Amino acid sequence: MRRWAKQDRGDKVRSSRDYQTLHERQGVAIKLDKRHPSKLTFCSAIKERGNVPFTGAGAYMASDTPANLKFTLTGPGGATKETAFTSEKCWHRVGLAVPCEQTGTALLTIDVPARVRVLHIWGLDCGALQLPEMVVARNGGTERELNSTQAPECLYLPQERAIDMDPVPTEWQGAAISDKPGQSIVLKKCAYCQRLLPIDPKRPSALAFHKHNAKKTGHQNECRSCKKWRINNEFNPKRTTDQFHESSVISRERKIFLREPKILERIKDRNGAGLKSIVWEKFGRRCFRCRKKIALDEVQLDHTRPFAYLWPIDEYSTCLCADCNGFKRERFPVDVYTERELKRLSAITGLAYTELVKKEVNQRELKRILRNIVEFAKEWDPRTFNAIARKVKELLPKIDLFKALRKADEAVFEEVIANLQERPESVEVASAVTSARK
Numbered sequence: 401m402r403r404w405a406k407q408d409r410g411d412k413v414r415s416s417r418d419y420q421t422l423h424e425r426q427g428v429a430i431k432l433d434k435r436h437p438s439k440l441t442f443c444s445a446i447k448e449r450g451n452v453p454f455t456g457a458g459a460y461m462a463s464d465t466p467a468n469l470k471f472t473l474t475g476p477g478g479a480t481k482e483t484a485f486t487s488e489k490c491w492h493r494v495g496l497a498v499p500c501e502q503t504g505t506a507l508l509t510i511d512v513p514a515r516v517r518v519l520h521i522w523g524l525d526c527g528a529l530q531l532p533e534m535v536v537a538r539n540g541g542t543e544r545e546l547n548s549t550q551a552p553e554c555l556y557l558p559q560e561r562a563i564d565m566d567p568v569p570t571e572w573q574g575a576a577i578s579d580k581p582g583q584s585i586v587l588k589k590c591a592y593c594q595r596l597l598p599i600d601p602k603r604p605s606a607l608a609f610h611k612h613n614a615k616k617t618g619h620q621n622e623c624r625s626c627k628k629w630r631i632n633n634e635f636n637p638k639r640t641t642d643q644f645h646e647s648s649v650i651s652r653e654r655k656i657f658l659r660e661p662k663i664l665e666r667i668k669d670r671n672g673a674g675l676k677s678i679v680w681e682k683f684g685r686r687c688f689r690c691r692k693k694i695a696l697d698e699v700q701l702d703h704t705r706p707f708a709y710l711w712p713i714d715e716y717s718t719c720l721c722a723d724c725n726g727f728k729r730e731r732f733p734v735d736v737y738t739e740r741e742l743k744r745l746s747a748i749t750g751l752a753y754t755e756l757v758k759k760e761v762n763q764r765e766l767k768r769i770l771r772n773i774v775e776f777a778k779e780w781d782p783r784t785f786n787a788i789a790r791k792v793k794e795l796l797p798k799i800d801l802f803k804a805l806r807k808a809d810e811a812v813f814e815e816v817i818a819n820l821q822e823r824p825e826s827v828e829v830a831s832a833v834t835s836a837r838k
């Protein structure tokens with residue numbers, strides 16, 4: 401198994417403080433005969449299958465003079481793919497994947513045009529792809545995704561050494577690995593996959609990390625791929641972080657945490673109808689509050705017990721029209737309805753009156769957060785963490801999710817805080833920070 405496979409849960413045990421520390425490494429220099437084009441061939445024995453049916457190869461390269469190179473990969477099954485890329489004095493990245501369901505030998509050739517005298521390589525690696533589960537679950541392991549950017553980091557190869565493939569020098573036509581160290585390259589650890597991957601301090605965003613002006617190194621903590629699959633893609637593949645309205649990010653993440661898509665699916669499987677039409681019928685096709693007749697497509701399902709306090713959607717939902725839903729918002733029934741209405745709501749939904757009048761955080765879900773607080777803090781947008789922490793504290797002043805996180809993993813806590821402080825809209829963060837730091 402490749403290195404990634406061992407990593408998931410171990411992350412937080414490993415040092416997680418050095419996401420902004422830089423490491424310098426030396427590439428390997430390959431001397432070429434500039435009078436003619438060269439073909440550099442490498443091979444790798446693929447001994448195990450990965451978790452997606454692809455073999456991938458990637459590297460970072462630089463050359464003494466700008467040149468158009470060709471990178472051709474042939475997997476053990478014979479599938480071949482090539483990609484053209486440019487190299488110049490600064491480092492560039494290249495990566496591709498070919499379909500492959502078997503073990504055997506993978507071959508890689510790098511076609512270098514005449515005129516190039518030195519080619520520098522860092523992180524040349526090839527293997528059966530073993531992607532993090534989160535990437536697979538969100539369809540990051542398709543041929544199209546893997547080849548969409550030429551970015552080697554999305555292949556999740558270890559890329560720990562300058563060259564981790566076997567050269568086949570008999571085919572190198574006079575080219576040879578130099579005895580002298582190659583060009584140096586700067587690496588930074590990814591906060592999620594934990595690999596050390598390249599950045600170019602002079603060209604932010606050029607290599608494996610997006611830029612981030614507020615960070616010490618000018619780059620984000622997570623590599624581009626982890627950033628994409630862990631956070632952004634869950635919501636909307638097209639969005640960039642700030643285009644998305646804050647409350648919508650939070651509510652989508654909360655929905656996923658509360659497993660709403662699954663709950664809705666289960667209800668549909670069991671009843672043959674969607675929750676919306678079940679609730680609509682249950683309420684006599686009327687809005688519960690104003691009692692007007694509404695069509696199915698006018699129904700707004702209200703969580704009854706508020707979603708913000710971790711109550712997932714379920715069969716106790718209330719049928720409301722748009723106006724009444726806007727009026728109720730994320731309030732508890734007891735804060736919105738009269739006693740008579742509460743009794744009627746209890747009779748229709750089947751939720752006990754004593755439950756309906758309570759103002760409680762859903763304890764079961766809260767416990768789930770507390771049990772895995774570090775994982776949730778890493779997975780969620782920090783604004784979601786903050787929003788949930790505030791709601792919990794409002795009803796349970798003794799439970800401070802920020803404090804709990806700090807106790808469990810100080811580095812992740814600092815991460816969340818730093819991220820929140822960078823967001824102007826998170827005014828209330830200051831108080832969360834001060835209280836958690838006490």
Ligand SMILES: [Zn+2]
Pocket residue numbers: 590591592593594595622623624625626627
């Ligand atoms: Zn990463």
Ligand SMILES: [Zn+2]
Pocket residue numbers: 687688689690691692720721722723724725
């Ligand atoms: Zn209404």
